[in-house]
Amino acid sequence: MQTNNRSVEEVFNNIPSVDTSLVQQMIEKELQRFDHKIIVLDDDPTGVQTVHGVSVYTDWSLESIDRGFKEDHPMFFILTNSRGFTAAETTKAHQEIGANIVEAAMRNNRKFTIISRGDSTLRGHYPLETEVLKDTVEAKSDMQFDGEIILPFFKEGGRFTIDNVHYVQYGTELVPAGETEFAKDRTFGYSRSHLGEWAEEKSNGQYSAKHMTYISLESLRSMNIDMIENQLLSVENFNKVIVNAVDYIDVQLFTIALIRAIHKGKHFMFRSAAALTKVIGGISDRSLLTRAEMMSDGTDHGGLVIIGSHVQKTTEQFEELKKSNAVEFVEFNVHLVLEPDQFENELNRVVETTNKWILEGKNVAVYTKRERLDLGEDRKEDELKLSVQISDAVTSIVKRLEVRPAYIIAKGGITSSDIGTNGLEVKRATVAGQIRPGIPVWTTGNESKFPGISYVIFPGNVGTKTDLREVVEMLSAK
Known part of the structure; x- marks a missing residue:
């Protein structure tokens, strides 16, 4: 199914605004009680596009991961460079990473959240990486994952998800991701722009788009946090959660509901671009480097x-x-x-x-x-x-x-x-x-x-x- 290009101005003029200061207060309150160590696995080094003052480790040895757990900062990155790996290499790497994260978490007596940071234009070893992480962590611990959050929004690069369709901005137009040069990638190509259909395509039909959970811009912008939380509480069997977003405020609102659901016992794996890491890591804005x-x-x-x-x-x-x-x-x-x-x-x-x-x-x-x-x-x-x-x-x-x-x-x-x-x-x-x-x-x-x-x-x-x-x-x- 082909999705038409959309005008940036037309789309953004029709999205209601929200009280940003109220949302800021709400997200800060949730982050203060979120005691997980956040480990971001970066399939190339560009996943730190939105953060500052954060460590990046270039190997996934137990020693490095243990150092990351011991840092005061709630989040650290591990550079896997797995987009340059074969499927067999990325499987082996993610098995090692999953096992070492569980071991380091036990040593430090910490809960943790794993974010698999992938390309905002949907390329990379998906769903292989998150499936291997899920299987490894579940085998090495008593954790069971209820679902997987898919959130490829990345404002700085002009990547937006609207009505469950992921777009890439070219000038004044939004082009569906499945119709861009990125979808024709020789190694990681795809045809679908609707993220539910994309996840169904990439999983070879293992997960059906019609049974996935969709977090709409309407529910986010109406600040219906309770409804979004209830959506997350009902996710099971590692089903997919598609998050729409056109600005950081959407990610903040979603994260409020997400942390509440996690506090009620839900466990999620994440495949996201760089925006989620900034929000869930509590990273402040800073001016461009001089x-x-x-x-x-x-x-x-x-x-x-x-x-x-x-x-x-x-x-x-x-x-x-x-x-x-x-x-x-x-x-x-x-x-x-x-x-x-x-x-x-x-x-x-x-x-x-x-x-x-x-x-x-x-x-x-x-x-x-x-x-x-x-x-x-x-x-x-x-x-x-x-x-x-x-x-x-x-x-x-x-x-x-x-x-x-x-x-x-x-x-x-x-x-x-x-x-x-x-x-x-x-x-x-x-x-x-x-x-x-x-x-x-x-x-x-x-x-x-x-x-x-x-x-x-x-x-x-x-x-x-x-x-x-x-x-x-x-x-x-x-």
């Missing part, structure tokens, strides 16, 4: 930008960056991955050029060849394996840097994850905030290759056409 906050050591070296993502928005932003006089460009011909010797020579050339220019005080943008490597429809797993080889090579550019850049920007979720964990060897980072809406910045830990460097995680599918160029020029200003 150059002065990010550039602390007065280096004469240039900065480094690495562009790995191939989505349309990245390509537009890259074309805009090319107009800047502040950057030198190095193309990395990753198609040579099919010729190992040539690929190694090409990588050496890129590394040498990048080192030389950064030392000379030039800002360098390394970009992978813009055409996708296409092996054919029946070789998706082979393509994924080659993409891992390519990602390893891109990561090694950072690993082999001999000079500390003034800053590092990585464009694309999987690219930024690999550079953070393997290139920069980060074990734990702190989210400093955002440099643009939806574009987070890590401050790297003492154990990393470049301690305390500002690492900008620039999602492939977020930002205006000029954001990448403007961010680079802001950080490059002497």
Whole structure:
């Protein structure tokens, strides 16, 4: 069933407003009595798009998870990077994560909530990840999950759920997610924009859209918290709860009802984008980061930008960056991955050029060849394996840097994850905030290759056409 595009202005003008100060008081009261440790599993590093002052761990060892439980902050993130995994790899990882969370929770005598943070354009290993987590936690503890909350709203990226249909904003129009380029993803594609039908499609019919629970904008905006709570109290058998939202106020109102239902004994798994984590984690608003906050050591070296993502928005932003006089460009011909010797020579050339220019005080943008490597429809797993080889090579550019850049920007979720964990060897980072809406910045830990460097995680599918160029020029200003 095709859903029509909708005008942003028309949709938003017809949604009733609510008393935000009253809602703020209500959510603060509920959060004060919510004593769960919130663990967010991030399938790429962009899930910290809405938070600040929160730890991100880049492994899921019992030691790291135990450290997260011991922190004062109610929430911490674990970067899984599982969007770059095969199904078998993500199954193994989530079994380990689930077991270690249960063990750490027992050690610290804490209740917990797991949020599987997925892409706001609905790509990723769903429902595999949340099913594995559910099965593992239930097997290792006495917890039984009643339902799964699906909440992909992400305001900063223009992702809204209205009448149970998930939309992606393009300019002044809302386009149903199933009709965007994201739905055509070779690994994680889908056809449905109605979230109930999407969940039915992704579960191969195991869960029926008509039997799911839907939290409407009407009930949220009428502040009918009791009704929403009762909806949640009636969910069972791991059925799906679809949450409509067009602004943070909707997530706040839903969270009030959610916490009340949890206090009455309900257990939920979550598949959400980045908005829910900000609300349930009690994260305050903060202004965008300034150059002065990010550039602390007065280096004469240039900065480094690495562009790995191939989505349309990245390509537009890259074309805009090319107009800047502040950057030198190095193309990395990753198609040579099919010729190992040539690929190694090409990588050496890129590394040498990048080192030389950064030392000379030039800002360098390394970009992978813009055409996708296409092996054919029946070789998706082979393509994924080659993409891992390519990602390893891109990561090694950072690993082999001999000079500390003034800053590092990585464009694309999987690219930024690999550079953070393997290139920069980060074990734990702190989210400093955002440099643009939806574009987070890590401050790297003492154990990393470049301690305390500002690492900008620039999602492939977020930002205006000029954001990448403007961010680079802001950080490059002497």
